[in-house]
Amino acid sequence: MEERFVNPGEKLSMEEEYAASENTYVEDGTVYAASTGMLVVKDGAISVMPLRDVRKIERGMMVVGRVTDAMKSVIFVAIDRVSSSNKEYFALKDGKIILRQQRQFDRGGRGRPPFGDRGVRREPRESEEKPCRTGDTVVARVLAEENDTYVLSLNTPEAGVVYSMCSMCGNPMELGDSPNVLYCHSCRRGEHKKVSSYYGKPEEIKKYFDNGK
Numbered sequence: 001m002e003e004r005f006v007n008p009g010e011k012l013s014m015e016e017e018y019a020a021s022e023n024t025y026v027e028d029g030t031v032y033a034a035s036t037g038m039l040v041v042k043d044g045a046i047s048v049m050p051l052r053d054v055r056k057i058e059r060g061m062m063v064v065g066r067v068t069d070a071m072k073s074v075i076f077v078a079i080d081r082v083s084s085s086n087k088e089y090f091a092l093k094d095g096k097i098i099l100r101q102q103r104q105f106d107r108g109g110r111g112r113p114p115f116g117d118r119g120v121r122r123e124p125r126e127s128e129e130k131p132c133r134t135g136d137t138v139v140a141r142v143l144a145e146e147n148d149t150y151v152l153s154l155n156t157p158e159a160g161v162v163y164s165m166c167s168m169c170g171n172p173m174e175l176g177d178s179p180n181v182l183y184c185h186s187c188r189r190g191e192h193k194k195v196s197s198y199y200g201k202p203e204e205i206k207k208y209f210d211n212g213k
Contacts, residue, residue, distance in 0.1 A: 006033040008081060008090060012046050021047035025092050034090055050088070057082065057091040057150065059142050062158070064205070065095060067136045073099050075132060077140065077152060084209050095150040097131070097140065131194035137163040139196050139205065160196035162205060167191065175199060 006012065010033045012024060020026045023035040024047060033039070037050040057063060057079065065077040079091035131154050132138050140152035140159050154160050164173045166184035173182035173191065180195045198205045 004039050005037070006039045006048060007036055008033055012039065012048075018046035019044055021045040023048035023050055034092065035088060055087055055089050057089045057142060059145055061089065061142050062139060062209070063091065063095065063142060063150075063152070064137065064139055064162070064209075065091075065152075067132050067134050067138060068094070070130055070133045075099065075130070077138060079150065082209055084211075091150065093149055095140065095142070095152040097152045097154060099131075132161050132164075133167065133193070135165060136161045136193070139198065154194045157197045158208065160194040160199070162196045162198050162202075163200070164191070164193065 012018070012031045012033055015026050015029045015031055018031060018041060020031045023033065023037065024031050025034050026032075031046055033048050035048050035050040037048045040047045040049050061082070063079050063082055065079040067075055068078050069076045075097040077095040077097065079093075079095050081091070082089040138154070138160060139162050140154055141156060142150050143153045144151040160180075161182070164182055165171065166173055166187060166189055168189050169184065169187045171184055171186045173184050175181075175195070176183040176190055180192060182191045182193055182195065182199075183189070184191075198208065
């Protein structure tokens with residue numbers, strides 16, 4: 001097998017052909033690259049020589065991910081790799097947010113939320129209880145690592161939804177007049193979520209992680 005440049009998640013070989021070595025992982029008998037770098041085959045083993053210092057995501061770190069499913073008591077998140085300074089962190093499994101562990105986020109008071117004079121249409125109460133929903137991009141902190149998932153938390157100001165599309169029309173949502181409210185200009189819909197202090201600020205998010213947070 002020739003030496004070549006590979007990317008994370010790229011299929012390298014079957015485990016019966018070559019043993020998985022540094023910066024690779026095995027899934028269902030297939031060896032995949034866990035980092036960006038050069039493919040190296042030596043002594044019956046396959047590895048990747050990274051271009052950057054590669055590490056595994058650990059407890060206490062902040063991560064970015066996309067919500068893949070939002071159930072009654074748990075929300076599942078596909079975690080992205082995190083680049084920080086000259087290091088690159090990988091999550092080889094998904095994360096989950098256990099709703100009973102999250103503090104109730106501020107919804108701007110009781111009763112009808114104060115959306116200002118926009119005449120916003122309220123969403124059903126059931127969806128108001130969710131800090132995020134399927135399709136949202138979130139920043140979260142890793143609370144713990146279990147065998148198959150990371151347990152995530154949204155209980156810090158920077159944690160929460162950083163990008164969301166309207167569940168009705170699919171247009172990007174903007175910050176509303178009240179804390180933790182997102183607003184759609186197209187269909188005049190307001191949605192309650194746990195909104196990050198970095199919502200709609202991709203450059204600020206990048207700077208946050210570049211500083212090693």
